[in-house]
Amino acid sequence: MEFHQLRYFCAIADSGGFSRAARLTHVSQPSLSQQIHKLEEELGAQLFDRIGRTVRLTELGRAFLPRARALLSDLEAARSAVAEGSTSITGSVCVGVIPTIAPYFLPPLLATFSRKYPQAPVTVVEEITPLLLERMRSGAIDIAVVAVPLQTRGHEFQSFPLIEEKLYAALPRQHALAKRRSLTLGELHDEPFLLLRDGHCFRETAVAACKRARVQPKIIFESGQFSSILSMVCSGLGVSIIPAMALEKRNGCQFVPLADGRATRAIGAVTLNGRSLSRVQQAFLTHLTAKLASKPTRLAR
Amino acid sequence: MEFHQLRYFCAIADSGGFSRAARLTHVSQPSLSQQIHKLEEELGAQLFDRIGRTVRLTELGRAFLPRARALLSDLEAARSAVAEGSTSITGSVCVGVIPTIAPYFLPPLLATFSRKYPQAPVTVVEEITPLLLERMRSGAIDIAVVAVPLQTRGHEFQSFPLIEEKLYAALPRQHALAKRRSLTLGELHDEPFLLLRDGHCFRETAVAACKRARVQPKIIFESGQFSSILSMVCSGLGVSIIPAMALEKRNGCQFVPLADGRATRAIGAVTLNGRSLSRVQQAFLTHLTAKLASKPTRLAR
DNA sequence: AGAATGGATAGGCATTTCCTATGGGACTGT
């Protein structure tokens, strides 16, 4: 039994004749005859009585008609539900962020997005990069905002660059280098370092920058968040490396831009490659990239 | 969009893979790929995400799945409803009878039929033949029990012979011929006749019999039912012709078999040719013919 | 790294649907 057979059946029942139905459905009359015969054969019963040159539904055909109609209209409903679902911007977005970005970067963007698409609830998951990637693979997270490039080989993920921000040395105010306009990591090579705990990718970023500067940092403290580290810098316990977006006015602390080449952190939005995004998710992604294209200088400088 | 595509879609969604679904549906994996591609193209949206070598429903696919399932199960429901409807002996029968048969012939048959098929309500319409035929054409009546053969040319109707009954002369008891074992119409040729009103086909039967006997009946009274006529015969107002089944014991009335050749009335069940009968209707028809095959002698003699 | 698994693609075969042309039965009008 096929949909076109049901269509033909309904057309004939409605118009009261094969020829009339043929004109309506833009199909030749023999084709209708043929398909109805097939349908009747499959059902094992006649749907129409051919009496003289008129056609009338049998009792069985009369019983079958509403079901055929229902099937066809349900089909249309399903079709338009898909069309609706693929054009309308509703549904939810689940976005993942790493802790060293989350508090500084996302809140204003979330606010503007929610104002623009009030129907679209956004969930935020804050985790370190490998866990975010795992959740992306399982489909729990739609989009992740992380430091790029990712270490993963292959084309498993697709990333959209957002911003690239400078790194700063965080020094106690009374530190000898605190008044400089800029400095290099080499100049900090004997300082005690305060860094993020292992697992945070910004730790890798900082360590990699040190390695490029041939500096082996003496790490004397590890924490999970910048604010703890900054407090300790204020207390004169050591120095640290901080991305631009994490700078915050503190009395006992001075930030000096690092002059080393590539002493930057790049942030990008990442999606699982091959995964189709709903309209909302797509909208969120473009919201991220578009909003940042308008103010790249302020953040990336 | 076709049913097999929906089937494939559900199979893939259920089994979580094209190859697994291919094994289940006994279709090759490339065919599934192909058909799903077609479906996705028609819908203008992806139903599955192909990530690595795993397959997962998209948000849209997840929304589409219950609808696809519903369509398939509704299809099965429709199919089995038809199967049910064409095998079960339920539903109604509408049977037409002419007035000169109705009171004598149908009641016992209706009783036994209703006892045999309690689920099948039978409607009886009592009308003269042409009106019955008209209602058959319009589909209002399924089966008619009338005098056969019909005058209609062509094969518009199909008739099943039921019984052939003798005709009797109805005479007042004191009539000169009332004691005879049999007589011919010729012997009644000057008698005043009491006949059915025009339109009743038994009137035609009687008149035709007279004509064959070269008798021109003097009709002095017309009525719509035999009992009125018989009452008048009892009162000695004239004679009449009565079919065997209408004989009823009356004090002032004597019935004498007519010896004329073909002084009989044939009764048959008639259906519109080309019209398919439901199982109940078929059952009613066979009930009529079968019941009468068992006692033809008593009625036809 | 090599083998195995899973989906996409290509090309050919078989089925099926559709068409045009034609047949046959039944109604219509002269």
Place this chain on the structure above:
DNA sequence: ACAGTCCCATAGGAAATGCCTATCCATTCT
């Protein structure tokens, strides 16, 4: 009563479509 018309069924051929096997490519497992 007759030809003409209307309508559905049938026949045969052309086009489309679904399905298959073989193969490719990427990912995953050993």
